[in-house]
Amino acid sequence: MPPKIINGGFETGTFDGWGTGALPGLDVPAIDSKAHSGSFSAMLRPGGFVWQRFKPPVVSGGGLILQYWLTSVGSDAHSVSVLLRPGPWNGPRLGVMRGPGIVREQGRRWRRYVFPIPRSQSVWAIRFDCGGSGSWEVWLDDVTFRPLTSAW
Numbered sequence: 001m002p003p004k005i006i007n008g009g010f011e012t013g014t015f016d017g018w019g020t021g022a023l024p025g026l027d028v029p030a031i032d033s034k035a036h037s038g039s040f041s042a043m044l045r046p047g048g049f050v051w052q053r054f055k056p057p058v059v060s061g062g063g064l065i066l067q068y069w070l071t072s073v074g075s076d077a078h079s080v081s082v083l084l085r086p087g088p089w090n091g092p093r094l095g096v097m098r099g100p101g102i103v104r105e106q107g108r109r110w111r112r113y114v115f116p117i118p119r120s121q122s123v124w125a126i127r128f129d130c131g132g133s134g135s136w137e138v139w140l141d142d143v144t145f146r147p148l149t150s151a152w
Contacts, residue, residue, distance in 0.1 A: 003054060003064075003145050004145070005017070005052060005143045005144055005145060006018075006052060008142060008143035008144050009035075009036075009037060009038045009040070009041075009141055009142050009143075010031055010035075010038075010040040010041055010042050010141065011038045011039060011040055012040075013031055013039070013040050014031060015029070015031065015042070015050065017052055018042070018050045018051065018052050019050065019051045019052070019053075020048070020049070020050050020051075021048070021049055021051075022045075022047050022048040022049070023047035023048075026045065026046065026047030026048060027045045027047070027048060028048055029042050029043060029044045029045070029048045029049070029050050029130075030042075030043045031043070032139060034071070034139050035139075035141055036069040036071070036110045036139075036141035036142050037141065037142055038141075040141075041139040041140060041141035042128075042139065042140045042141070043137050043138070043139050043140075044080065044128065044130035044137065044138045044139075044140060045130060045136070045137055045138075046130055046131065046136070047130065047131075048129075048130045049127055049128060049129045049130065050127070050128050050140070051125060051126065051127035051128070052125065052126055052127075053124060053125045054123065054124055054125065062119055062147055062148060063116065063117060063118055063119040063147070063148030064116075064117040064123075064145050064146065064147065064148055065114050065115070065116055065117070065145065065146045065147070065148050066082065066084075066101075066114065066115040066117060066126060066143070066144075066145055067112065067113070067114050067115075067142075067143070067144050067145070067146055068082075068101070068112075068113050068115075068128070068140060068141070068142065068143045068144075069110045069111065069112050069113070069140070069141045069142045070110065070111055070113060070138055070139065070140055070141075071109045071110045071111065071138070071139050072136060072137065072138045072139070073136065073137060080100065080101075080128055080129065080130055080131070080138055080140070081098060081099060081100050081101075081128075081129050081131060082098065082099060082100070082101055082115050082126060082127070082128060082129075083098045083126070083127040083129065084098070084115075084117065084123050084125070084126055085123070085124050085125040085126075085127070099115065100113075101113035101114060101115045102114050102115070102116075110141070116148055117148070118148075119148070126143075128140055128143075
């Protein structure tokens with residue numbers, strides 16, 4: 001059974017289960033009513049990030065898919081990357097894996113991204129970073145884990 005993301009759709013209307021932050025002098029993420037499903041999503045601006053930790057560590061025995069949905073205003077060039085950490089968040093800053101994810105499905109405005117996690121990786125934490133500069137926003141919603149299968 002895949003691990004569960006706490007409040008992956010931000011449907012509490014808060015960041016319950018998530019930590020937030022931003023580079024100095026930049027805006028921290030906010031909860032917004034623009035949503036892929038449900039009523040809420042997380043709005044990220046350049047330099048902002050959200051993260052979630054897991055206890056005990058998630059061992060992806062058969063491999064996992066981290067799945068999430070993104071949309072933005074204006075450009076389709078989202079600059080959001082995922083960082084998977086091998087230990088506690090305050091531990092070494094080395095990531096297991098990092099990257100933008102792979103687009104697997106496109107709707108009218110939202111895109112479904114997946115990030116495959118091989119079975120050999122042990123994951124303690126995930127983090128979504130909004131890179132770049134400027135005044136644009138990206139919305140993140142419906143973050144989940146699924147088993148890694150041939151149909152991902």
